[in-house]
Amino acid sequence: MKVLRYCKKCKIYTLKLRCPKCGASTVSPHPPKFSIEDKYARYRRKEKFGNLS
Numbered sequence: 001m002k003v004l005r006y007c008k009k010c011k012i013y014t015l016k017l018r019c020p021k022c023g024a025s026t027v028s029p030h031p032p033k034f035s036i037e038d039k040y041a042r043y044r045r046k047e048k049f050g051n052l053s
């Protein structure tokens with residue numbers, strides 16, 4: 001699976017971890033799904049603690 005990455009400086013998309021133009025480290029333009037699930041998991045934990053206290 002190819003992961004598209006983005007250079008903020010050059011405003012171009014690349015598949016490499018570093019921008020081929022300026023050499024800066026690229027970022028993924030969209031947050032990965034598992035981080036969103038992690039947020040929901042944290043909310044669930046909070047709800048559980050809320051019920052206990």
Ligand SMILES: [Zn+2]
Pocket residue numbers: 007008009010011019020021022023024
């Ligand atoms: Zn760049």
